[in-house]
Amino acid sequence: MLRFILKRVGFAILTLFLIITLTFFLISAAPGDPIASKVGQMPEQAQELIRARYGLDKPVGERYLIYMGNLLHGDFGESITYTGKQVNDIIAVNAPISAKIGIMALFFQIVLGILLGMVAGMNRGKVGDHVIRVCVVLAICIPSFVFAALLQYFIGFKWHLAPIFGWGSWKNYILPVTAYALGGIASYTKYMRSSTISVYGEDYIVTAKAKGCTKNQVLRKHVFRNSLIPIVTMTGPAIAGIFAGSFVLEQMFSIPGLGAYYMKSVTNSDYTVILGLTAFFAMMYVASLILVDIVYGFVDPRIRVAKTGKR
Amino acid sequence: MSKGEEILKVENLHVSFKTYAGINQAVRGVSFSLNKGETLAIVGESGCGKTVTSKAIMQILPQQAAIGAESRIYLEGKNLLELSEKEMTQVRGKEISMIFQDPMTSLNPTMRIGKQIAESITNHSDISEKDAEKEALRMLEMVRIPNAKERLRQYPHEFSGGMRQRAMIALALACRPKILIADEPTTALDVTIQAQIMDLIRDLQKELNMGVILVTHDLGVVASVADKIQVMYAGEILERGTVDEIFYQPSHPYTLALLQSVPRLSTKNKDTLYSLKGTPPNLIDPPEGCPFAARCDYGMGICRKKDPDATVVSGTHSASCWLHDARADRKGLPDLFRLGGEQ
Numbered sequence: 001m002l003r004f005i006l007k008r009v010g011f012a013i014l015t016l017f018l019i020i021t022l023t024f025f026l027i028s029a030a031p032g033d034p035i036a037s038k039v040g041q042m043p044e045q046a047q048e049l050i051r052a053r054y055g056l057d058k059p060v061g062e063r064y065l066i067y068m069g070n071l072l073h074g075d076f077g078e079s080i081t082y083t084g085k086q087v088n089d090i091i092a093v094n095a096p097i098s099a100k101i102g103i104m105a106l107f108f109q110i111v112l113g114i115l116l117g118m119v120a121g122m123n124r125g126k127v128g129d130h131v132i133r134v135c136v137v138l139a140i141c142i143p144s145f146v147f148a149a150l151l152q153y154f155i156g157f158k159w160h161l162a163p164i165f166g167w168g169s170w171k172n173y174i175l176p177v178t179a180y181a182l183g184g185i186a187s188y189t190k191y192m193r194s195s196t197i198s199v200y201g202e203d204y205i206v207t208a209k210a211k212g213c214t215k216n217q218v219l220r221k222h223v224f225r226n227s228l229i230p231i232v233t234m235t236g237p238a239i240a241g242i243f244a245g246s247f248v249l250e251q252m253f254s255i256p257g258l259g260a261y262y263m264k265s266v267t268n269s270d271y272t273v274i275l276g277l278t279a280f281f282a283m284m285y286v287a288s289l290i291l292v293d294i295v296y297g298f299v300d301p302r303i304r305v306a307k308t309g310k311r
Numbered sequence: 312m313s314k315g316e317e318i319l320k321v322e323n324l325h326v327s328f329k330t331y332a333g334i335n336q337a338v339r340g341v342s343f344s345l346n347k348g349e350t351l352a353i354v355g356e357s358g359c360g361k362t363v364t365s366k367a368i369m370q371i372l373p374q375q376a377a378i379g380a381e382s383r384i385y386l387e388g389k390n391l392l393e394l395s396e397k398e399m400t401q402v403r404g405k406e407i408s409m410i411f412q413d414p415m416t417s418l419n420p421t422m423r424i425g426k427q428i429a430e431s432i433t434n435h436s437d438i439s440e441k442d443a444e445k446e447a448l449r450m451l452e453m454v455r456i457p458n459a460k461e462r463l464r465q466y467p468h469e470f471s472g473g474m475r476q477r478a479m480i481a482l483a484l485a486c487r488p489k490i491l492i493a494d495e496p497t498t499a500l501d502v503t504i505q506a507q508i509m510d511l512i513r514d515l516q517k518e519l520n521m522g523v524i525l526v527t528h529d530l531g532v533v534a535s536v537a538d539k540i541q542v543m544y545a546g547e548i549l550e551r552g553t554v555d556e557i558f559y560q561p562s563h564p565y566t567l568a569l570l571q572s573v574p575r576l577s578t579k580n581k582d583t584l585y586s587l588k589g590t591p592p593n594l595i596d597p598p599e600g601c602p603f604a605a606r607c608d609y610g611m612g613i614c615r616k617k618d619p620d621a622t623v624v625s626g627t628h629s630a631s632c633w634l635h636d637a638r639a640d641r642k643g644l645p646d647l648f649r650l651g652g653e654q
Binding site: 202203206208209211222225301 | 408420422430482
């Protein structure tokens, strides 16, 4: 098991290296000047000074080596747009805020999605199933920012049940988490429904019935665990989405997460912030995939890695 | 209870399936009985209703299936079709057990073998999980799985096909049922393993004095283990009798065709193996008259108009065919064919 994890971590580092390298050269090649908005009408000499301060006067290759060298020490560098602000600080301060929204939303997505999906799957073709399926299609089709606007208008503005925007109190979580979770609940429901239906048609379910399991026992002991397998696959990318999934919503609800920085960095060609955040998201993504591989083993013994680590 | 006592009696069983194309009448008026310690083989080609019949006894048919109101299934005199679903769960696995065709897919892949067997035990008695696991170990030893203690903790994917079928048998017999329904238990296995599994079933049958219903299309398997045979076709029983009667004196052209299509050691290389032409009728709109008429070599005018009643050939042997009527034209009928009725 340890060997398996080490191997996966090794590949993960290689993947990250490739992503960062590719991103570095792509944004350097893209049009736009990171200091353009900063220097404005400054005389040329001053512009050159600022350019030199950020090392932008050096050739791309050299800049790449310096960047990678700093990265080895865990240093993402300083933002170009926000003078004196370290990318590491941006991540440390703002990522947890995004993560709180993301984790709460993911929790509701998984729990409610699995629940609704099983209910729909077990009652296939009945009224409950049809109602759930119509809601699922609607929730998948409608973008989260539309939900956000509807929630703000009705729950926040008309009925005064929750604050419309802002940050600080627990009440501020209600609307953004709901808006973020709805689409995910729908997709989890959809996958769990089809997974439940296909597991319910398996031979071993007939075996379970034939040995005298009640409907409830069949569901709890045989259908549930087996139908979770595709859900684990889906959850990997979703874990990465904890940080990156709610950018638009963060803007709408004025939440000081990573979203605002990420968008601004792209429009301003703020190289260090783009690179730092991209590397951060990539790291989270790769880590979540390794996590999924490990969780798989708990759910499905067929893909559990041999304890002796022979493989 | 002594051997030979009747434990199961099926009367006029009808099963139909709702499909998009219409109502498929998979089983159309099947009646038979099973005695203690006896092996009844139900043979027939794919889709003839043999599996549906056995699943109907267990009441584990898919949702879209319906058992006809005129049907009766008596287990020791008690009509199973009148039981509530809750009462029926106490019959399944305890009174009647079933093993299935494909041992590769019939075990839950995410549950340890021992736990799957133990579950069958805890479903029907109040013993603790720990005692149930001990009993599961005994069962694995009973079906001759080596290293049973280790095997108990393993998952189905760590078992070979033959071992899985043994585990299935252990699971099915854990509560010492009165009846075991074996639905093509050896079809998915190697020939050498087939013989081992059939021997095992036969030995355990003797030990537990069970009635066994063996569903198969493999006449070789039937010949070695069955006491009685019934031949099914298009949801009906065309012929029934003892093994000797069916193999040496078939009284229905369909049985004859089945026997002729079995390869024999005496078959020469140049000989062509007999093969029955055509396909079984569509049971959404079953034909009038005898269901086999369209494929029968000896078909007559009457065959397509009226379904023949069963004619008794001897005490235990009967067949539903117009050839047994004295007025029938029996030109070209082989000597093997045993005629019944008034001659």
